[in-house]
Amino acid sequence: MLHLEQVTKIFNKGKPNEVVAVRDVSLEIPRGSLSVLKGPSGSGKTSLLGLMGCMSRPTAGRIVVGERDVAKLPERFLTEVRRKTFGFIFQHFHLIAGISVLENVMLPLYPTQMPLGEIRRRAEGVVDDLGLSARKHFAVQGLSGGEQQRVAIGRALINDCEVVLADEPTAHLDTTLSEELIGILRRLHGEGKTVVIATHDPLVYDRAFVQQVIEMRDGRIVPA
Amino acid sequence: MTKYRIFLALIAVELATLLCLYGLGLFRFNRSAPEVVLLQEMAAELMLTDLAIWSEATYARHPSQADLFSPFQDYPSAIEHFPSGSILAPPFAERRGAHE
Amino acid sequence: MSKHLKILEFVLSSLLRRKFKNLGIVAVFSFVVFILASILFLTHAFKAESLAILEGAPELIVHKIAGGRHDLTALRYGDEIAGIPGVGRVLPRYWGYYYDVSTGANYTIMGATGSPRSTLQLVRGAFIEAGQRGVCVLGQGVAEARLTGLNGIVPIMGANGELYRFQVVGVFTDPSTLLTNDLMLIAPEDIREIFDIRPDMATDIVVQVFNPSEVANVAKKIKYRFPELRPITRTEILRTYETLFSWRSGLVILTFVGALVAFGILAWDKATGLSAEEKKEIGILKAIGWETSDILALKFWEGAVLSLVSFLTGLIAAYLHVFFFGASVFAPALKGWSVIFPEFRLRPTIDPYQIFVLIFLTVLPYIAATIVPSWKTAITDPDIVMRG
Numbered sequence: 001m002l003h004l005e006q007v008t009k010i011f012n013k014g015k016p017n018e019v020v021a022v023r024d025v026s027l028e029i030p031r032g033s034l035s036v037l038k039g040p041s042g043s044g045k046t047s048l049l050g051l052m053g054c055m056s057r058p059t060a061g062r063i064v065v066g067e068r069d070v071a072k073l074p075e076r077f078l079t080e081v082r083r084k085t086f087g088f089i090f091q092h093f094h095l096i097a098g099i100s101v102l103e104n105v106m107l108p109l110y111p112t113q114m115p116l117g118e119i120r121r122r123a124e125g126v127v128d129d130l131g132l133s134a135r136k137h138f139a140v141q142g143l144s145g146g147e148q149q150r151v152a153i154g155r156a157l158i159n160d161c162e163v164v165l166a167d168e169p170t171a172h173l174d175t176t177l178s179e180e181l182i183g184i185l186r187r188l189h190g191e192g193k194t195v196v197i198a199t200h201d202p203l204v205y206d207r208a209f210v211q212q213v214i215e216m217r218d219g220r221i222v223p224a
Numbered sequence: 225m226t227k228y229r230i231f232l233a234l235i236a237v238e239l240a241t242l243l244c245l246y247g248l249g250l251f252r253f254n255r256s257a258p259e260v261v262l263l264q265e266m267a268a269e270l271m272l273t274d275l276a277i278w279s280e281a282t283y284a285r286h287p288s289q290a291d292l293f294s295p296f297q298d299y300p301s302a303i304e305h306f307p308s309g310s311i312l313a314p315p316f317a318e319r320r321g322a323h324e
Numbered sequence: 325m326s327k328h329l330k331i332l333e334f335v336l337s338s339l340l341r342r343k344f345k346n347l348g349i350v351a352v353f354s355f356v357v358f359i360l361a362s363i364l365f366l367t368h369a370f371k372a373e374s375l376a377i378l379e380g381a382p383e384l385i386v387h388k389i390a391g392g393r394h395d396l397t398a399l400r401y402g403d404e405i406a407g408i409p410g411v412g413r414v415l416p417r418y419w420g421y422y423y424d425v426s427t428g429a430n431y432t433i434m435g436a437t438g439s440p441r442s443t444l445q446l447v448r449g450a451f452i453e454a455g456q457r458g459v460c461v462l463g464q465g466v467a468e469a470r471l472t473g474l475n476g477i478v479p480i481m482g483a484n485g486e487l488y489r490f491q492v493v494g495v496f497t498d499p500s501t502l503l504t505n506d507l508m509l510i511a512p513e514d515i516r517e518i519f520d521i522r523p524d525m526a527t528d529i530v531v532q533v534f535n536p537s538e539v540a541n542v543a544k545k546i547k548y549r550f551p552e553l554r555p556i557t558r559t560e561i562l563r564t565y566e567t568l569f570s571w572r573s574g575l576v577i578l579t580f581v582g583a584l585v586a587f588g589i590l591a592w593d594k595a596t597g598l599s600a601e602e603k604k605e606i607g608i609l610k611a612i613g614w615e616t617s618d619i620l621a622l623k624f625w626e627g628a629v630l631s632l633v634s635f636l637t638g639l640i641a642a643y644l645h646v647f648f649f650g651a652s653v654f655a656p657a658l659k660g661w662s663v664i665f666p667e668f669r670l671r672p673t674i675d676p677y678q679i680f681v682l683i684f685l686t687v688l689p690y691i692a693a694t695i696v697p698s699w700k701t702a703i704t705d706p707d708i709v710m711r712g
């Protein structure tokens with residue numbers, strides 16, 4: 001599903017604050033797998049996840065999503081690939097405060113040709129699925145952390161993505177909520193989605209259901 | 225109802241109000257046309273040359289006859305008559321070239 | 325359904341989050357549009373009105389200049405001017421200003437007589453008959469200032485120090501205020517007496533010219549023959565009135581420059597600094613699949629919603645203000661020192677060009693101020709949001 005070849009990402013290249021976030025990484029994420037990117041903070045997990053999810057382009061190397069080489073794709077197409085293929089779950093949830101649960105979930109589909117009613121129906125389906133129906137008209141900032149994370153998951157799922165990318169999804173959740181979240185991710189995996197989780201939470205990576213653990217340190221992959 | 229419908233309805237209502245006002249204005253304008261003809265004829269009959277808007281100074285009352293140094297023509301130390309003085313343009317300069 | 329409508333939907337939800345701040349912006353913005361539009365409407369209507377009415381003004385007036393000042397004009401000039409080819413009737417005018425101590429108002433007193441057909445339709449009561457003395461026809465402003473009406477008495481102090489009493493036989497009606505508000509018409513004999521005008525003199529002379537294209541020529545000839553006279557043509561009067569109401573020179577604009585500048589600062593402040601929260605939101609939207617162009621559309625609609633609502637609201641308010649409520653907000657400012665000031669009943673005339681100027685001055689800059697600063701954020705890679 002995802003194929004990375006000698007990918008390097010350098011931020012602020014050529015400036016004094018130059019940072020090499022990802023160095024010469026090659027890896028393969030098979031379709032329908034559940035993989036974990038493991039490593040301490042600052043090891044380059046998030047950057048790598050961003051590269052996989054077409055959030056930014058690598059400074060060097062090749063990234064293939066499906067059959068498409070996206071490393072050199074113009075922004076327009078990159079966005080399209082991102083929208084159609086990936087669903088993101090962020091560490092800080094990154095919901096739009098002040099608007100309702102339902103609207104947050106609907107957001108990714110706004111700039112598409114899909115009619116608003118259809119988007120709403122879909123969003124309601126997703127929200128119901130995540131057990132948030134009672135809260136769908138609430139503004140998101142009033143929700144608990146676990147609920148917010150579920151809204152974020154709902155938003156990632158609305159476009160019926162193939163790949164779910166989760167960045168430290170349990171960082172702000174207690175054990176019970178973390179388990180609940182893991183349950184949801186496993187269910188998605190069970191439905192045939194490819195799941196990649198960046199985390200340093202043993203609750204996530206030390207589990208039998210994880211098919212592939214990729215350990216990172218200082219921007220490189222630590223050989224297993 | 226979706227918010228954008230409410231918004232578009234609001235814009236439509238405002239546009240319609242404006243159009244109505246404009247139509248009403250046009251109606252009033254046309255209806256008062258005979259009145260203006262009457263005023264024109266009165267200006268001719270009474271030989272009036274200026275509008276009676278500002279009456280505090282002669283140059284404000286009769287800009288058509290104001291002198292080029294008009295702001296001080298009323299009284300040597302007259303203060304400038306504030307609003308009218310700044311709204312009234314000085315007498316048209318061409319007149320100087322034409323006849324004086 | 326167009327994706328713009330959905331983006332608009334999100335914009336509205338988004339704006340509603342900061343209800344009071346955005347309502348505040350709409351209120352201030354509407355007010356600015358209201359003021360600007362009121363000024364434009366008012367001056368345009370004034371201009372149109374004066375140009376229309378003064379079409380009837382005399383083609384040519386001649387008066388004497390003595391030492392650079394307006395002087396009484398001898399009637400003999402009239403006889404000689406009548407001899408110039410193309411000149412029709414030559415009539416003396418008697419008029420002057422009168423400061424009324426008791427009301428603190430200036431009147432324009434004018435000699436008039438006969439039965440002018442059209443004027444009669446604008447007068448309640450009667451007009452001054454030929455040879456009738458001691459009577460007057462008052463403009464509404466004068467009548468109101470003196471708290472008098474038909475059959476009332478208006479005392480006037482003559483140049484000789486004597487008090488003359490004039491009985492009010494007629495009062496000008498409402499539609500004529502723009503032309504007659506401060507007028508007091510009395511018999512020519514009376515005005516000669518109270519202003520001490522010698523029998524062979526007049527205030528000025530009105531010259532009728534048969535062919536309109538000859539007016540300038542006649543004026544030139546008069547100026548050439550009598551350097552001490554000053555001819556004033558109607559074209560010049562109309563032109564003066566046209567520049568007079570030119571909106572650029574308006575005091576009211578000056579008065580509200582403060583408001584304009586404040587609004588400009590507001591817009592600029594909004595324009596130059598996207599808040600961290602706004603930047604984050606743009607990042608989130610990009611991360612979940614919005615394109616740069618979608619973000620710019622979002623910002624466009626954000627500016628368009630606020631400015632469109634404000635613009636239309638301001639425009640409606642200004643229209644009502646100027647044409648239905650007689651520009652009552654500006655009246656005190658426009659009035660200045662005038663004790664007698666007409667109540668405007670302006671006829672609604674609107675120049676589409678002005679509307680475009682208004683849009684150009686308000687809506688477009690605001691939308692630009694909303695879009696431009698978000699440009700830089702919109703084109704950056706969304707992965708910055710992940711590290712935030």
